[in-house]
Amino acid sequence: xxxxxxxxxxxxxxxxxxxxxxxxxxxxxxxxxxxxxxxxxxxxxxxxxxxxxxxxxxxxxxxxxxxxxxxxxxxxxxxxxxxxxxxxxxxxxxxxxxxxxxxxxxxxxxxxxxxxxxxxxxxxxxxxxxxxxxxxxxxxx
Numbered sequence: 001x002x003x004x005x006x007x008x009x010x011x012x013x014x015x016x017x018x019x020x021x022x023x024x025x026x027x028x029x030x031x032x033x034x035x036x037x038x039x040x041x042x043x044x045x046x047x048x049x050x051x052x053x054x055x056x057x058x059x060x061x062x063x064x065x066x067x068x069x070x071x072x073x074x075x076x077x078x079x080x081x082x083x084x085x086x087x088x089x090x091x092x093x094x095x096x097x098x099x100x101x102x103x104x105x106x107x108x109x110x111x112x113x114x115x116x117x118x119x120x121x122x123x124x125x126x127x128x129x130x131x132x133x134x135x136x137x138x139x140x141x
Contacts (some may be wrong), residue, residue, distance in 0.1 A: 022053045
């Protein structure tokens, strides 16, 4: 896992897309929780604003665990990472993503990093459960 941090948003985005490109060239899928509804649109829009070239991708190479677990429920899928962590018996870090901007303004990069590391652990456990229950085999198209 790689966590990017710093104050230069353009550089962060350039580094992120370079890493994305390397991962995809290796044939790996991109896995996350709520990626298709939040992370990817956010990163793509911020890249547009900062004039950063993205690494083009196909959504078939992205596994959004939240979408898979809800079998692509019509409309919006439900449940937060924190709620799914509780369902599988994991503890969350005691905060949610809504606090990241506040912590960033306060310069508390260490707390953000700890929060993100915990999110990655939770996401990994959700991935394993989805894999073991064959939920990863659900495809939208």
